[in-house]
Amino acid sequence: MTDMVSYPDVVQLAVPIFIVAIVLELSWIVIRQRGGRYETRDAVTSLIMGAGNVASGIILGFLAWGFFMLLWAVTPMDLGSAWWVVVLCFVLDDLRYYWVHRFGHRIRWVWASHVNHHSSQHYNLTTALRQTWTGTFTFMMVVRAPLILVGFHPAMVLFVGGLNLIYQFWIHTEAIGRMPRWFEAVMNTPSHHRVHHGRNPRYLDANYAGVFIIWDKMFGTFVPELDSEKPDYGLVRNLGTFNPIRVAFHEWVGIWNDITQPGLTMYHRLMYAVAPPGWSHDGSRETSKRIKARHLTENPHDRGTPGFDQAGK
Template identity: 55%
Template sequence: MPALSPVDYAVPFFILLILIEVAWARRRAPASYEARDTLASLAMGLGSTVAGALFAGLFTVLALALYGLRVAEIGWAWWAWIACFVLDDFNYYWAHRTGHRVRWFWASHVNHHSSQHYNLSTALRQTWTGFPALSFVFRIWPVLIGFHPAMIATVGAVNLVYQFWIHTEAIRRLPRWFEAVMNTPAHHRVHHAINPQYLDRNYAGVFIVWDRMFGTFQPELDGVRIHYGIVKQLGSFNLLWTAFHEWIGIFRDVWHAPWSAKLGYMVRAPGWTHDGSRDTSDMIRARWQALQDNRGGTVAPD
């Protein structure tokens, strides 16, 4: 019988915290939960668990094969666990950033952003297609330098567990020293926002320092109402559409595009088109910034 991961142990606490937040929301923020949306998030989480179980064997075989090519033997010392956790979080940052900037990877990640609500159930709205999309390549490579696959899988699961609690509007701001180093609800609300000034910011998993280091940090601004979801909202609670709509979009675009543009619809930014008929996040941000400059630099409240 395979060992349980940290995520398996955390699931009962996830459910308990969601129930507590629902009770809080009924009194303080009733619009933060919508029954069909919550059910869709929970169903996506269940489907993601099933997909993960189906592909776990393939991932294990691949990871162990690569581990056989390792250049060093790092072992299981306490410092190795810390080093592995920090390295994995660094890798997560780049995987996450690529997941927003390359449409192929966005097709897998977009599921997580498809809710127009932001609550703890949103954290469970996970992809079904992460393995087929090859998203694991960003986090599996440390086996080549000697980190054992089981160690990488464990710290990756801990990283995922950490990210659960930051999907809430119930917690506003935390002490400045904590906000300076760690990812928090305030930072991650920005990441889930579709406000132009917030698009494609705060990719961190656990440590917000990566965003500060690589120029993608954006603080949450007082007085700015956050709008959640994706630029072109789903408009549906259909699970299959939620899970596969962007893959369908890629297929349609590649099918109809001229040969010179077909690859671009897979590897360029979401929203890119060969004829400029749609907008990327950079285009949306630039247009918003030009408007702010014309207004004298005042940030619009919405």
């Protein structure tokens, strides 16, 4: 067993780079008068959410770490720490990220944590840092269990997860149009990820990739950015507050309010926690599927175009 494996906390080390890159992007936008937008309160909220994410990792990280080390203690597998093992771990962890991210948009319990990343109406490098404070409570750490059970050391798994997060920083920008075609084909890029942050019916539930966009192409969730339809960033129902506490917890409060309504069956209460965002027991709200269907009713010519399949989903 490889017990003494140590990797740097790359996310903490990247903090100075994040700050410099934000100043550079802002300078580019101000000087060139294009390539994105900044607004003070929005940016500050995003940055505070990022700081809170680091703090919650320091405070609650021991829970995930304890779980991972428990798995490491019981697994007979150990792949070691050769460079190719790290590379393999990075790729498989990116596949793990794809599914956790997809769950994050399709299961309200997980969305309650992830929603704050989408709560900015801007799309710039500060948006990348608008991260959750409540990820631990989604229990999505279990999706990392297979990696550890097949023999990747927990420290390596967290290391490549940090690299994944750092990769995703630079794609949160409008200052870059499109990358070379070969790069766009394989990697997640600003263009692909702008789609993911779009609230346009066409762009909902698309492009969950972290590093490699191939997962979306493999699993049928890829939607290209159309020159004819600029992404409209934010939530279907945008927040009316910049208060970081409210940003961090609003969907959890929403779940609580919904499941404690009087007169619901246990099934309804459960569905308010685990059904896709927008589900309601009386059909009074809209899921992404219904939003797309309504869009196609009003715009039938969009049927079969990217983001809308022939069946009207």
